[in-house]
Amino acid sequence: MSTTTTTPDRPTAPEYTPTDRTVPTRARQRASYDRALVHAILDEGYVCHLGFIRDGAPVVLPTLYGRVGERLYVHGSTGSRPLRMAGSRAAGAGSGEAEAPGLPVCLTVTHVDGLVLARSAFHHSLNYRSVVVHGTARQVTDPEELRTALDALVDHVVPGRSADSRPANAKELAATAVLRLDLDEVSAKARDAGPNDDAEDLALPHWAGVVPVAPRTGAPVPSADLDPSITLPAYLTAL
């Protein structure tokens, strides 16, 4: 669970400003720039797909993320490729510069809500909600921001968990790299409807409708070395 606090230097207009990159070429009616909707979609997830360019080619990697106000944080060890690239760019920027040039990225979060089965193969579809963020990711160097980001990452996976685990120590903080991506150039897209069959297909003998889909968490499996006197915390039974 992310906080809803916005960082002081960010705007809080009810909508993000559309740009050439965030106006889709098709299904425009499914696009939204509503800030609250974007936040809600982001807060429901914890895995994003992060795209960047390496050696001139696109790369897409799944990774954990967390939201704090109008900033997203992406987690990885300092050895991971996107973080190394952002870091090496920063290192090459010269010691006199205030900010590293950063890594151009596209960060996408998708929730599948339903399988849309139409009478015609052509009109099969999905109900879904997604957010696409374009921008430049920069490595977090401020220790306080790094701690805030790590808490957000852990709390996105399980709300309330960061308060019930040992915080990162200095050695771990040094081994952890986190990228920050501002929520500026952002759009959400969603479909939430039944099948859209052509009128002449309605009499066909095929079942049509929506099969709901959602992630389900199963019963937590304690670690083999867990002290048996430690019972399941409330934030896990609530899942």
Place this chain on the structure above:
Amino acid sequence: MSTTTTTPDRPTAPEYTPTDRTVPTRARQRASYDRALVHAILDEGYVCHLGFIRDGAPVVLPTLYGRVGERLYVHGSTGSRPLRMAGSRAAGAGSGEAEAPGLPVCLTVTHVDGLVLARSAFHHSLNYRSVVVHGTARQVTDPEELRTALDALVDHVVPGRSADSRPANAKELAATAVLRLDLDEVSAKARDAGPNDDAEDLALPHWAGVVPVAPRTGAPVPSADLDPSITLPAYLTAL
């Protein structure tokens, strides 16, 4: 459900050949090039995240995919951005060329299997399986291959569904663009284990273990205009 038929011109060695792009810089022990594992991960899903470069910047979009042997197919209308780009490149290739240059892409499929809760915030992780495919996507122009691809796309969403829906007609085929991506430069990555806490943290009073996660399908919701005499087909009750 994909067929396991391989196209005649593709190799069927038990492993994909690693390349610079498919050898990870970290967690190498989690990487695999096993063809059967890659196929199994791909066949379990239907939504991928497709990365490409537009105007020099990375773009990542969620989209449906299907597998047929050693080929992946990605679906979209002819108006969608990646397909238009592949199409416009093809148009610019000159009429004398045998094959369009295509669109460099990275296609990633991720399944989250569990939330790994360690005593330390630092060791929190996910259990997951993912496949990353690098390559050049090309628009499918052969009508027979297009039909095969569309069947695979529908059957990935619900196995058996393509046989129980009206096949695409000529007009629909003309309005549908499908990109093909060969499975050549491919890796799988997986984590399937409990938390990896440091020895000195084992006595901490925090619950540790794994919370299993899996997608769940709910009870199918018939379309409001569905003939009530049409009962739920067996391939849907099996979900």
